[in-house]
Amino acid sequence: MNALLLKQISVISVIAGAILGIVTIIPFVGNFTFLFTMSLLGAALVVYLKKVALVSYVEPKDAALFGAMAGFVSFIGFCVTFLPIATLIGVFAKSTYYMGISLLMRSGVFVWLMMIIFIAALSALMNAFSAMVAAYIYAQIEPKPDENTSNIEIIEE
Numbered sequence: 837m838n839a840l841l842l843k844q845i846s847v848i849s850v851i852a853g854a855i856l857g858i859v860t861i862i863p864f865v866g867n868f869t870f871l872f873t874m875s876l877l878g879a880a881l882v883v884y885l886k887k888v889a890l891v892s893y894v895e896p897k898d899a900a901l902f903g904a905m906a907g908f909v910s911f912i913g914f915c916v917t918f919l920p921i922a923t924l925i926g927v928f929a930k931s932t933y934y935m936g937i938s939l940l941m942r943s944g945v946f947v948w949l950m951m952i953i954f955i956a957a958l959s960a961l962m963n964a965f966s967a968m969v970a971a972y973i974y975a976q977i978e979p980k981p982d983e984n985t986s987n988i989e990i991i992e993e
Contacts, residue, residue: 841890841891842905844890845881845885845902845905845906846905846906846909848881848884848906849877849881849905849906849907849909849910849913850909850910850912850913851913852873852877852906852910852913853873853877853909853910853911853912853913853914853916853917854913854914854916854917856869856870856872856873856877856910856914857873857913857914857915857916857917857918857921858917858918858921860873860914860918861918861921861922861925863933873910873911873914873959874907874911874958874959874962874963875959875962875963875966876963876966877903877906877907877910877963877966878899878902878903878904878906878907878962878963878964878965878966878967878970879903879963879966879967879969879970881902881903881906881967882894882899882902882903882967882970882971882974883970885902886974893975893978893980894971894974894975895971895975896968896971896972896975897968898971899967899968899970899971900964900965900967900968900971901964902967903960903963903964903965903966903967903968904960904961904963904964904967905960906963906967907956907959907960907961907962907963907964908956908957908959908960910959910963911952911955911956911959911960912952912956915952915956919937919948922934922937923937
């Protein structure tokens with residue numbers, strides 16, 4: 837596994853999670869962006885990696901690893917941006933959706949850290965599956981490159 841590629845995936849995932857955490861503050865759009873963060877970001881990452889040509893062929897097991905890493909890291913980035921903003925909104929605007937999040941933040945650091953890690957693990961699992969499905973679809977569309985072929989021609993005289 838390429839270490840540079842894994843670093844790029846984690847940076848892309850953190851940035852995507854932070855952006856989606858900010859967008860989730862919008863009430864109606866928030867449900868869809870949360871669903872995208874939790875389950876479809878891994879598939880979007882595999883499509884992005886293929887489109888930018890960072891990978892030529894993605895096997896489903898590699899895509900599952902990419903998706904799991906993207907799901908976990910993006911949810912941590914999501915929580916780093918969403919929870920403080922939602923807590924501030926919950927403090928200033930009483931009797932709203934964000935009041936529950938501000939109550940969660942007041943329950944204790946250990947409780948919300950455990951919840952974040954647990955939900956990030958669930959996000960990693962769902963994103964691994966969606967990335968694996970995306971890689972499987974790519975494998976059906978594009979043929980696997982032959983590993984045993986070479987460009988050497990043997991001329992017999």
